[in-house]
Amino acid sequence: MIMLLHLAARNLWRNRRRTLLTLSAMVVSLALLTLSLGVFSGMLVDILSSTTEQYHGHLVITAEGYLDDRDMYKNFSADPALFSRLQQDQAVRGLSPRIRGFGLVSYQESSYPAELLGVRPEMEKSVTNLQTQLIAGVFPTDEDTEGAVLGSGLAKKLGVSPGDELVFVTQSADGSIGNDLLIVRGIFRTGHSGHDNSLVLVPQQWLQQVMALEGKLHEIALSVQYPLQAAEDAQRIATLLPAGLTATDWGVLLPEMREAIASFDVSRFIFVIILYFATGLGILNTIFMSVMERTREFGILMALGMRPFQIRLTVLLECLLLGLIGTALGLILGLLLSSYMALVGIDLSSWITPITYAGGTIQPRLTAIFEQRNFIDPAYMLLLVALLAGLLPARRAARLQPVAAIRED
């Protein structure tokens, strides 16, 4: 076996130029494949975080049925004991209790419909990252009793800037019309046109008063360690909840997002197959050539007593070696390219604007993220392709008739 391996390595090196060209095809396909998969994954993570980390959270705890119609009466009481129980869960990174109201915000002569989220700013920061997307002003503090942050589109339509005073009018839970004043503290821009044009974050107590829902909440948004495993977390967290409350993960909240991610897995598979088909044909060609030109040599080896299966093994070992070297180099190059993309990335903002897709936003930038699967799957498949490409030539070499083979020139 060691001898065969030795033989295979020497054979590969006998025609260095050919081996290098074949290797380069393998390296290029593997490296560019891992790079593009990394970029696509980066895009998906971007889309997912655009909506979960700018608005929904990865998981949301609500009264049963609230998510279907966002009925303001489907609320529950804020319970500090529940908060601390949730915080102790292994996966929970942050939680933000919220109350939601819909109504009109007005400034001087303009009025526009808006969605108000009553939050406790410090807690909200642990779930969403709107505080990092401010284009003017500051994010309110917990002590602020009337400070609001609103989306850039809404701010522009209203014509407000930080310091201006807004009026909010809504229907209250007691049937009356609630209204009160707000001071604009900051303006955020997320790229998601829905949020930028209608979302306003306000102090929780202030909104509870306006809506006549003192001490009540509509949801608790959670952020978790591993967003892609949020569904499992939701099941576990559901057991911590009192009756009447449910935990919903983003996959249920945003089915179109889940589909987008699932369909990415399918297209990743197709992409890998297509690319490796072309690479595989190249390898097949090389191995065939090297087998054909050694016909005589194989004949002599067989005449000296080498068994056909040993011949076959030698050829397959050549492929395996070629595959291993190609995979190793391809992975190194792929890692380098992906790290470059992850660290530097490509800014597309001069070419396109943010795009809404599957309920999220694609930011106009390309970056890569490292996901094990994006390296491991293509690497395994490349080895497999190399071996498959060797099967035919190996069979041919093993079937040679020594006498006829030796006579060939």
Add this chain to the structure above:
Amino acid sequence: METLRLAWRNVWRNRRRTLITIIAMSFSLMLIQAFHNLSFGVYAQMVDSGVRSGSGHIAVYRGDYAVSRDDRLFWNLGKMTGLEDKIAKLEGIKAVLPRIYLPALAQSSRESRGILLTGIDPQAEDKINPLLKSIDAPSLLRSLDGRDALVGSRLLTELKLKVGNKFVVTAQGPEGELVSELLRIRGLVQSGIRDVDSSLVMVGRKRAAAMTGQPDAIHELAIILENPALEKKLIPVITKLLPPKSNLRAVSWELAMANLANAIKLDHASQKFIFFIIVLIVTIGVVNTLLMSVMERIREFGVILAVGATPGRLRATVMTEALLLGAVSMLFGNLLGTLATWYLVEIGIDLRDFIPETMEFGGVIFDPVMRAGWDVGYMLQMSAYVLLLSVIASLYPAAKAARIAPAVAMRHH
């Protein structure tokens, strides 16, 4: 001619190698053509569906409404004597749809939600707008100024209303005061796009315009063309019809629906990148094949040189061989690509087998049956590229062959 015959014979001396190379090249050409044609067709479908529910192929706006969506930028269609008819009479125009968009608050007895009050011309819109296609005739709007409204399905649930119920919409009036209108729900719109389903309220355009104080106010004149290719030609023609001092502009859908245009651009770019990788790998394969065939004929080349052939002649032979490989692959690739495209055009890919719900991309619904379109220009371009590629791939092997020193080469095994 002599060179050609020689090259043809050389190409087929190693039949297996030639076949594998040709398969790799023609298969890649087929893939690229078929994939491109599929996305070409799907983009066309999306643009078609997008412009019908959105801005039209060409939209007429006042000022920078296309970008700012500032709802104060409405304009009075009544004052533009016959503008609608003049545009509709141009050649290649399928429909002209006046629309008004007002952000407003919808209130039922229990809940209020922010909405986009969309005023349309039901007669013109019903046949064109894909949002209205699935609605039965009795549930459609009947007049320009009635109190009937079509409401997004999720909005209906959130407001706790049913078809037939009444509700109030409140928007900002001409002086900044709040104006309310009572509307009656006639039907519901279920598009599958979350944004639309949770915020659309559609009424006759005069009913919506009344809230601005001008019953003929509109924001958008969406112009649907018979053929999208006419867009570039028609924009200047329509611009000429617009009153000179009105600040009205005719803009292309790519500007008015930047989201869709960008989504397509991004998708197209990532596809190009994938094509690039495929082409790169095939090129390496072709170089490999040609180089091998040169290397194994070193001795033969030495003999040819010794009996008087010039290095240029050798180079020409090798390049001609590559060209022949490219030409044969091009023919097969086109044949396969045409067959694949034909299948994708006639049968298409039915996504309903894979996904249960409607497909949304770039804020637009598209047909669950993806169908290709014929982009013959691109197919020819790619064919030419295959030829070019094979010639480029032969440069190094050809140079190698031409540099052979006869005496050394003849001693080579």
